[in-house]
Amino acid sequence: MELSVGDAAPEFEATVTDGSSIRLSEMLNSDDGVILYFYPRDNTPGCTVQACDFRDSFGRFTNSGWRVIGVSTDSAQSHQKFIDKNSLPFELVVDEDSSLHEAYGTWREKSMYGKTYMG
Incomplete structure (x- = not known):
């Protein structure tokens, strides 16, 4: 699936690091907006920089x-x-089956050094 600007965000319920569940519709019913950022792996150089940028902001x-x-x-x-x-200081969603990535169009075939993989 691929989302375009203006598309409604797909509903989801997911587990975060502490084992609790979050649901997009419940978060959107609060006074706060939601920034979801998707990244490939914990503790990789680029993903760490990205996470720390969100931390610093x-x-x-x-x-x-x-x-x-x-x-x-x-x-x-x-x-x-x-x-x-x-x-x-923020929550991280556990998406081990990549279903949330797929729903938001961030899980697709990639290629590096002649090898293809999903990510």
């Missing part, structure tokens, strides 16, 4: 009424280590 986002949530296919244990190592 977290106060500006929350003061403006936005909730930041990261999404990757890593486990809750991996996410918790990533949060602890980088002092991340």
Whole structure:
């Protein structure tokens, strides 16, 4: 699936690092907006920079009424280590089966060094 600007965000219910569940419709019914950012893997150089950029801007986002949530296919244990190592103040969604990535069009075939893979 591929989303275009102006498309409605697909509804989802997902587990975050602490084992609790979040649902998009419930978050959108609050006074805050939602920023979902998708990334390939915890603790990789580019993904760490991205997460730390969100961390460093977290106060500006929350003061403006936005909730930041990261999404990757890593486990809750991996996410918790990533949060602890980088002092991340936001939740990370556990999407081990990539269903949320697929719903938002961020999981597709890629190619690097002549090898193709999903990611």
